[in-house]
Structure formats: structure tokens, C-alpha cells
Amino acid sequence: MPLSDDILDLIEHETTEAQTLLRTLAAALPRSVEAHLLLATSHLRRLEFSQAMTVFQETLKLDPGNDKALRNIAFCLLSMGDREGALAAFHRAFAAASGASPLRYIALLSHRLGRVDEAIQAYERLLANGQSSSPEIPFAQQGLAAALRDAGRPIDADHQVRNLMERFRREPLTIASGLVARNNSEDFHEWSHYADKSRLAAALTARQAVDSAGRFPESFVLPRDRLALVAFAAGPSAPPLYIVKPVRSSGGQGIEVAADLADTLDRDDVVVQRYLDRPYLVEGCKGHCRIYGLITSADPLRAYVYSEGIVRIAPEPYAPTADRPGGVAMHITNTALHLDHPGLTISQDPTQDDVGSVRSLTALLRRMTADGLDGEAAFGEIKALMEWFVRLLAADGLFARQAAGSPPRAYPHKLFGLDVLIDSDGHPWLIEMQRTPAARGQPLVERINGEMYATLFRMAQAPLIDDSTSADLAQRLRADDATRRTCEAEIEMAQRGRFVPLDLQDPLAGPR
Template sequence: MPLTADILDMIEHDTGEAQVMLRRLADAMPKSVEARTLLATSHLRRLEFDKALVHFREALELDPKNDEALRNTAFCLLASGDIEAALPAFEHAFKILAGAGSLRFIALLKHRLGRVDEAIADYERLLSKCQPTSQEIPYALQGLAAALRDAGRPLAADHHTRALVERFRREPMQVASALVARNNSDDFHEWSPYADKSRLAEMLTARQAVDPAGRFPETFVLPKDRKTLQAFAKGPDAPALYIVKPVRGSGGQGIEVTADLASALTRDDVVVQRYIDRPYLIEGRKGHCRIYCLVTSAEPLRAYVYSEGIVRIAPELYDASPDRGGGPSMHVTNTALHLDHPGLDISQDAKQDDVGSIRSLSALLRRMTADGLDGEKAFGEIKALVEWVVRMIAAEGLFARQAASGPARGFPPKLFGMDVLIDEEGHPWLIEMQRTPAARGAPLVERINGEMYVTSFRMAQAPLIEDTTPPDLAEALRADDGARRRREAEMELANRGKFVPLDL
């Protein structure tokens, strides 16, 4: 009897409980491929690639032609950074099932390994196999154009870029959003730690010690920081409240706000953070901002912050008095956690950006100014906070290692999210990062994200040489990759829309 979709929902929203149940199920059903692929998926959801790989391989022992296990075995190797092993795994999956997705990964990985001519041939093969309506075509066109530019063939690259732009003109939102989602999935594997709250906290805490410009509340990873947290809780700077978060939770699941650390101190799977108990309130309610950063080049480093964003607001009035208590509906601002709460008010009009539980960043900044704060200054501090994070990532060496790992155009632009809380004085605090921020949501969310995705497409996808290009420039672009890179940067900047360049 097939396992139900409820398990997939549990994996998404309560991964720890799902893993316990699925381990028991896999033991009780040793011949069940489905039990093992679901168990592997639960580890994949927690970015535990080595453990996921074990269970996907167990599934393949039972069913060597299982599509999901074949593809995800290769993906786990890729996500772990083992490109040399991931390529033959995708080649094996393609040999067994001839899937277009596997062939696209084969081309992508050959590009990253510097086997550019082979990558071009595989992308061309993929395009020849695809039906005109195939969802793989935009990804193949993007990858092929990038590989051709790296091969020094800009005119051929422009031919495929024009085909991609033509598809974009017919379906701008669909093409742009699909490419952003795929590019985030195909990013450099070292982005994974930024989705792990414990590893992120360790990196941010270390960065703050050498560069204190960024606002990030004191955060402790248990069990490693148990004694440090106990000492902090007894010190003069101890806060009235703490927020306790599962290391790999999402959507606000499992978050607890407490004045008593006794329970948290016994746990080994959480981060404990000083709770910012004096937030800027929107009509008496707490909210947080989703801020977006787009990294377009690792070497030289170029990145932008989007000047629009999304504000999510808790459904209950805020009161942080220790005797008041208050549950998640007061303290936790993730909309997905409160879908059944009567106080949640989500407008179905995408043009309304200053009503209900989901609003725009620009509406928040206007409201702050009307309340006597300085919205323009607040955005300037948000930009500075994003710059602080990107400098941290650079100092960790991610961009240098990405640039050294293969041709630059083998890695598409990277969009990531930051969850930021504004305090009552108008200062932004970094709370979390989102390696792959969600694209879908309420009408306002989809409007803001859709406009951003369309802009990011225009920044990255444009022919380098047109009929109107001056002959001397056209010749330079054909002959010199440095000229092509400068032209790409110029076009990126010219089409940036609401993206603001970071000062790095």
C-alpha cells in the first residue's frame, strides 16, 4: 500500500518526527523502496547529504531503475561538492532512463569541470531531444549560451540568448521564476551551511568578533555553547526573553519564546538567541522583513540588495511583558505558521501593500517615516547589513573557491534571502538567512517576487552584440573575454531596476 502524501507534508514541516517514524517504517518494511526514498528525502530536507545518499543507494539496491533514487543519488554527490563523482552518477541515471534533467546536469557539470566543448555538445543534444513545450528548454538555453561565451564564441551564444529572451517575452513570469529557482538549486555547494541555523550562527558570531558593524543578536548553539549560554544568562546583559529554534526548522515550526532556559539547556538540537523584545510595531504587531541579495559575479565580486521586500506580521497584538507570556501568534511572524489563526489577514489584492498581515518593505519604510523615524536611513542600514553579510561570506572564502573551481559562467547568479527585524529605534537586526527563499505566496508576495525575478532575468540574459553595436566594440567582444565580461557588467548595471549595487 503506497505511503500517503501526509508523510511528505510531515517531512516538510516536522522533519525530526518524520525521520523517527520513517526509520521504524524502513526497518519494518525491508523491501519497501518507498520507505527508503522517503527516509532519504527527510535527510535531504535537513541537508544531511551523506545520510540521504546511504538511503537512496539502499533504494537502488532494491530497484536499480528507480528514477527518484537515481537522480537524487547524483544530486547528493553534487550537493556535497563531489562533482567528479556526481557526473558519472548523472551519466548512469541518463543511461538507465534517458531523462532530460539528468542530461542537463551532465552538461552543467562538464562546464564546471572545464570540459566546455563537451558541455556545449550535451546542451545541443538536450535541445534536440526536447519538445517545444519542454520545461528544460530555458535552462538548456541559459547553460548553452554561458558555455559558448566561455568557449570564446559570443555570436553563437547570442543566438541562443535571443531564443531564451523570446521565450521570456511570451511568458516573462514563468521563465524568469523558473530560472531563479533552478539557479538557486544549482548554486555552488558551499551555500548549504547558510541554511543550517547552527553553522550560520557560528559564522556570524565569529564575524562579529572581527567586524562588529553588523547587528546580530547573541546566539548560542547547543550543546556546544551550553556553558557560555549559562554564564550569559547570569550576566549583566542577560535579556528578559530568549528565542529557541530548531537547528533545521523552517516556516516558524518548533520556535519557542521563553524567559526560562531550563528546558532549552537540556536540548542538543537548537540554537538559543537573545530575543529582541523592543521591535518596531506595525499597528501594535511585530513583523519581520524578507530582504533579498543577488550575487551576480564571484570574481570580481558583484552583488546587489533589492530595494523592495516583503514584511510578514504576527496575527496577535504584541506584549513582551514577562508576566504576559504570549505564544507563537504574538512572537513568531512566519505567515505559514498562522494560516488558521482568525487574526491573520492576507489581502487578495496584489496592489494593496500596506494592509493586513503581509505588506511591502516600501510601505513599512513609509510608515516608519510617518511615525517619526527615518525610513530612508533604515534602508541604508539594511543595505549596510547586507554588505556585512556578503563581506563575511567573502572572508569565509566561498567566492574565491567558487571562482577557482571552474569557468565563471558555469555558475548562474545566486539569490538569497535575509530575515531582518527592525527595532523600535529603526535599526535592522539580522535574524536568519534563507539560501533558497520561497517564491510563492500571497498575491502581494508573488507580485514583488515576480517583478524581482523579471529584473534578475534582464540583468543576466541579453545578447552582447547587436546590429547597432559599434564595429570596434563588436570586434573586441568577439576577440576578448575581458571585453565580454565588462560588457556583461555594464548591461547588468543598466538593467538593475530596483536592485541597488553593494559597496564591497
């Protein structure tokens, strides 16, 4: 019986437990390729790329031609920012097994390294030899169109765009959501830094010291901030509850709510935050909002916030007391943690956006207004919070480093998520950043995200020259990349749908 039957599910939902089990299993079965592959996969799930690569390398010693290990070593190098090393590793993977996936990565990395002609040749080879049903084809068409525009060949690029648009017309949700998911996993590697809760907490704290516009709970990374946490807990602003989060967990895994920090202070793998104990309640239950941000250009920086979102609500009424703080079903709003809870109700009707445990942001803001708060003002504050976060990334140099050394179209549009909690006064608080928000989900999620993904596709995929283009403009589009980039930005704005442009003027930089 394959070891992976149950363990892959454990890796997805109980990563820490799975990793402990797999270390023991790999030690007990030192010649098992499968045990090593699963252990490495658990490290990938926790964004521990260096550790994952070490285990994949150990797998190759057991099975030198293992395709999965070869490809994942290359992916780890890519995720760690070693583009040259990743390109060489994907060449090795392609030499061992001439698959479409390593060839597309060879094209992708060649483009990012500025070797545009090599990228075009690799993409064209894939499209010429690949099966039309291959899942790699849409990503190759997207990548080839971008490389051709960077090479100054807009007519050829438009041909690839039209081919991709035809696929989108036949399978809109599959093509659009697939592109978003893959683009997010292949983004500029520094995005993973902010998915690490300890790095995010440090970045938020440092930014607020110079730009106080952002609202997020006081956060302490253990063991580094132990003394500061002890002082905070003894001070006048000490909250009744704290939330304790494993540094590299996701989906609510391993989160605890505690009134007493005695058992937490000696830990070295968690972030401790002041618990926001006065949340806005929906029918007596706590919820959080998934807010979507979009980066369409690193230089010049262009970004948006989506005016719709997903609200997830805990299955038990929120009623903590000093002696009974309550369990995860009261405090933690990730629906994946509560699938067997009788209080979790999810409508199968995607048009119902204000019932059950999964709702829309629009419905939440409407309900807030009915409760005497100002839903419109709350969204204005959500937009301002997104602007503050994107300014943080810009100040940290993420966008400048992404743009340096790569052609302008080497990285596709980047979608990310902010998890936001609304307090009882109607103010949003930034809780976490989601580098790769889930593409699919419950019926309402499918409807909301499906509309958003279709918008994303139209913003990014459109021919620059058609029958309505004047001869003069067509000539300038063929000859001048600045004109092409201006046209791309105009298409993006015209097709933005519910994406709201962000004002990214940094208040620290003074007037324009």
C-alpha cells in the first residue's frame, strides 16, 4: 500500500505532525524513495526550501533519475532566488525526462535572466511539440506572448494572445484560475518572506514605526522578542487574550488562544499577537475577510484592491470569559478547520452571499451599515490598509529588486490576499498576508473568484493591434516599447472591473 495515501492529506492539514512522522519514517526506512519524497514535500508545504532541497538531493542518491526530485530541486532553487542555479537544474531535469514542465521553466527563467531569444526558442519548441491538451500550453502561450513583446515583436505576440483568448472562451474558469495559481507559485521569490509570519510581523512593526497609517495587532516573534512580550504583558495595555501562531503554518493550523503566556514564553517557533477581543460579530459569531490585492507592474508600480472579497465565519458564538476563553471553533475562522463541526453551514447556492459560514464582503459591509456602522467608510479604510501594505513592500525594496535585471514583462501580474478582521467599531486590522490565496472553493467562493479571475485575464491578455488601430499608432506600437507599455496600462485600466486603483504616494516622501 503506498505510503502517500493518507500522509499527503496530513501534510496539507497538519503539517507539523506530518513532518514529525515523516522524519521518523525516513529514518526507519533509509532506502525508501517515497518516504524521502514525502518528507521533502512537507518541507515545501512550510516554505522550507533549503531543507526540502537537501532531502530531494538525498532522494537522488537513492534514485539518480527521479523526475520529481530533479524538478523540485530546481523549483527550490527558483524559490530561493537562485535563477542561474534553477535554470541549470531545469536543464538537468529536461535532459533526464524531456517533459513539457521543465522546458517551460527553462523558457521562464531564460526570460527573467534577460535571454529573451532563448526564452522564445524554448517556448516555441514546447508549443510545437507539446500535446494541445497539455496543461502547460496556456502558460507557454502567456509566457511566449510576454517574451515576444519584450523582443519587440508585438504582431507575433498578439497571435499568441489570441490563441490564449480562444482557450479562455472555451474554458474561462479553468484557464483563468490556472494562470492565477501558477503565476502566484512562480512569482518573485521575495514574496515568500512575507508569508513567513515572523518576517511579516517584523516588517509590519518596523513600518509602523515610520508610517503609522497601518492598523495591526502588536506582534512578538519568539524567542527574539521574549523580553518585549513579557514587558507588554505586564503593562497597562496588556490584553485579556493572546493568539499564538506557528511561524510557518497555514489554514489556521496549530493556532492557540491563551489568557496565560506561561506555557508560551519558552517556545521558539511562534508569533504571539495581542488578540483582538472586540470583533464585529455576524449573528453573534466572529469572522474575517479575505481582501485581494493585485500588482500589475513593478516599475512603474501599479497596484489595485478588489472591491469584493470572501468572509469566513467561525461556527460557534463568540462569548469568551476570563475563566473560559473558548476553543478554536469560537476564535478561529478558517472553515477548513471546522469541516466536521455541526455549526459550520455552507450554502450550495452561489447567489446567497449573506447566509451561513461563508459570505461576501459586500454582504458584510451592507450588514455593518444596517447595524449602525459605516460600511462604505470601512471599505475606504480597507483600501487604505492595502495601500499601506503595498507601500511597505515598496519601501522594503521588493519591487525594485524584482525589476532590476529582468525585462519588464518577465513577471506576470501578482495576486495576493490580506486577511483582515473588522473590529466592533468598524475598523479593519491586518492579520496576515496570503502569498498564494486559494483559487477554488465553496460555491460562493467559486462565483466571486471566478468573476475576479476573468477580470484578471482580460486585464493581462489583450492584443495591442487590431483592425481598429490607426496606422500611425500601429507603427508606433511596432517600433516603440514605451508605447506598447502605455497601451498595456490603458487596457488594464479599461478592463479592471471591480479592481480599484491604489494611491501609492508615500507620505514619507513628501509632496509629489
